[in-house]
Amino acid sequence: MGLKTALRHTVLPKRRYLIRSILTAFILFIVFISSVLYFINLKNNQQKIQLGQRAQSFISNYLQDLTKTMASMSHLSVSTCNKTFDQLSRNAAFNVGIRVLMLARNNIVYCSSAIGSSELQLSTLFPSIDPRKTLDIQLQQGTPVVPSRPILVYWLRTPGEENAGIIAIIELNMSPYLLFTSTGNRNNRDFALLAGDKALSASSSTLTLVSKLPITNYVQFMVPDFPLKLRLYAPSLSRDNILFTLLAGLLSSLLFGALIYYSLLNRHSVEREILRSIRSKEFFVQYQPIVDTNIDQITGIEALLRWQHPIEGFISPEVFINYAESQGIIVELTQHMMMLVATDAHQLAKKLPANFKLSINISPNHMKAASFRKDVTDFLNALPKKHFLIIFEITERGMIDNEYAIREFKWLRNQGIEIAIDDFGTGHSALIYLEKYTLDYLKIDRAFIMSIEKNTLFAPVLDTVLKLTEELKLKTVAEGVETYQQAEYLRNHGVTFIQGFFYSRPLNADVAAEFIVNFNQKTCEIQA
Numbered sequence: 001m002g003l004k005t006a007l008r009h010t011v012l013p014k015r016r017y018l019i020r021s022i023l024t025a026f027i028l029f030i031v032f033i034s035s036v037l038y039f040i041n042l043k044n045n046q047q048k049i050q051l052g053q054r055a056q057s058f059i060s061n062y063l064q065d066l067t068k069t070m071a072s073m074s075h076l077s078v079s080t081c082n083k084t085f086d087q088l089s090r091n092a093a094f095n096v097g098i099r100v101l102m103l104a105r106n107n108i109v110y111c112s113s114a115i116g117s118s119e120l121q122l123s124t125l126f127p128s129i130d131p132r133k134t135l136d137i138q139l140q141q142g143t144p145v146v147p148s149r150p151i152l153v154y155w156l157r158t159p160g161e162e163n164a165g166i167i168a169i170i171e172l173n174m175s176p177y178l179l180f181t182s183t184g185n186r187n188n189r190d191f192a193l194l195a196g197d198k199a200l201s202a203s204s205s206t207l208t209l210v211s212k213l214p215i216t217n218y219v220q221f222m223v224p225d226f227p228l229k230l231r232l233y234a235p236s237l238s239r240d241n242i243l244f245t246l247l248a249g250l251l252s253s254l255l256f257g258a259l260i261y262y263s264l265l266n267r268h269s270v271e272r273e274i275l276r277s278i279r280s281k282e283f284f285v286q287y288q289p290i291v292d293t294n295i296d297q298i299t300g301i302e303a304l305l306r307w308q309h310p311i312e313g314f315i316s317p318e319v320f321i322n323y324a325e326s327q328g329i330i331v332e333l334t335q336h337m338m339m340l341v342a343t344d345a346h347q348l349a350k351k352l353p354a355n356f357k358l359s360i361n362i363s364p365n366h367m368k369a370a371s372f373r374k375d376v377t378d379f380l381n382a383l384p385k386k387h388f389l390i391i392f393e394i395t396e397r398g399m400i401d402n403e404y405a406i407r408e409f410k411w412l413r414n415q416g417i418e419i420a421i422d423d424f425g426t427g428h429s430a431l432i433y434l435e436k437y438t439l440d441y442l443k444i445d446r447a448f449i450m451s452i453e454k455n456t457l458f459a460p461v462l463d464t465v466l467k468l469t470e471e472l473k474l475k476t477v478a479e480g481v482e483t484y485q486q487a488e489y490l491r492n493h494g495v496t497f498i499q500g501f502f503y504s505r506p507l508n509a510d511v512a513a514e515f516i517v518n519f520n521q522k523t524c525e526i527q528a
């Protein structure tokens with residue numbers, strides 16, 4: 001895992017971003033599907049109405065034409081069947097959809113285009129037709145001749161006659177409304193023709209009662225001038241509509257959610273997060289005691305920066321310091337650390353003796369910054385006057401044979417600041433360069449200390465390093481000392497200063513002061 005990824009994984013409130021993205025995606029999903037379904041619903045209803053209106057005008061036109069034809073024949077109903085039969089059967093043949101034309105008088109159907117003269121009771125043949133009406137239309141399940149096929153019976157009374165009129169039997173499977181059911185009854189689509197209490201739907205070959213028709217998802221139209229109604233059945237939202245909308249909504253909101261998540265991650269970059277944490281005072285400093293083994297007293301402390309993130313918890317400086325260095329915000333972070341240390345120093349000064357050593361870690365990158373000297377001066381001015389002996393711990397990496405480093409070191413020493421080379425032995429510097437710098441301490445890296453009593457590759461190197469520091473007359477600090485054996489070994493090899501969990505972990509300022517006072521008192525008493 002790269003450093004950036006590592007820090008990103010550690011620092012950013014990813015869970016919060018994730019929840020936020022999921023919530024936003026969910027809201028988008030709801031808004032998306034409800035608005036899309038709303039528009040599909042609207043569109044479907046519009047289509048239903050358009051279709052219904054087209055059917056309505058088609059049927060209306062058909063019946064108007066038929067009425068004209070029937071009206072033109074109305075005089076026949078006062079004549080005999082023999083005289084009128086020819087015309088009757090010709091009209092029946094030439095009018096689309098008409099099965100039979102009949103003439104009725106005094107409740108008797110006396111002439112039919114199909115069979116000629118007859119003596120049939122009108123009320124038996126067409127029980128629902130009311131011959132007193134000028135115009136009547138009824139649905140009927142066939143005739144005695146063809147009983148299985150539903151028909152539409154159309155009665156038109158002859159003007160001026162009380163009980164004579166003409167009857168058209170319209171073949172319903174030929175009726176124009178069937179044209180509009182081209183979509184069939186797929187997906188709950190259907191078409192129904194309603195007359196009185198009876199109805200015929202395109203999906204069925206038998207009549208049914210209007211009350212038995214489905215009661216949802218239809219639009220109904222009156223056929224103007226005729227006692228007929230049309231119903232168009234179609235669901236406002238089909239199953240396909242809903243499925244496709246859900247799928248599209250799901251995909252787009254997933255995509256959207258992922259986009260939000262990544263843009264949140266990017267917008268809230270780690271740099272910003274560190275700068276925000278500085279403002280919200282999430283950083284604090286802990287102090288680790290350094291023991292002078294010559295006198296067995298704690299004579300110094302190293303300030304170590306800590307980050308307590310409100311969501312992610314404790315974040316190791318190993319991660320955020322490196323990140324701050326690579327992203328160019330180490331200056332801001334160090335300025336903040338210096339301010340925190342200076343504040344703590346006023347409390348520590350109350351308990352710790354004068355000339356107590358206070359080490360802080362300085363990044364070589366900060367030394368190259370334009371503000372470096374000002375930052376140092378501000379720090380010194382913020383400290384309690386003439387109480388602490390300040391040491392800057394600087395890693396050897398990145399300042400090998402560097403004129404600039406030499407000049408800055410000189411300036412620092414002029415300000416009364418001592419210099420320690422941190423993590424000594426881990427960098428790429430050849431030991432020979434050490435002579436070029438005016439230094440005070442070498443801090444031997446924990447890796448070398450761990451090699452003591454272990455047969456690692458580092459073990460012989462440690463001895464070489466110790467010999468060299470002796471020759472260079474540099475003071476040595478061993479860091480990361482964890483055991484009595486390590487401490488003894490170092491003491492026997494002339495290492496003067498020891499720092500590590502063996503003595504104490506880094507502690508908060510007040511605890512550290514307390515610890516140091518107690519430690520020094522105890523060892524003083526023992527020595528006495």
Ligand code: C2E
Nearest residue numbers: 304305317318321337361362363480481482499500501502
């Ligand atoms: P460092 O300067 O080498 O600091 C010593 C590190 O070793 C500290 O880790 C300390 O807690 C740890 N340590 C001390 N004694 C023992 C021990 O006996 N055993 C073990 N296992 N560890 C021990 P920490 O605090 O996590 O700091 C890590 C590094 O972060 C530091 O290494 C230093 O390079 C950097 N750092 C910390 N604070 C600052 C700061 O304010 N400014 C800069 N520039 N760097 C800092």
Ligand code: CA
Nearest residue numbers: 302361393422
């Ligand atoms: Ca250090």
Ligand code: CA
Nearest residue numbers: 423445446479
């Ligand atoms: Ca170290």
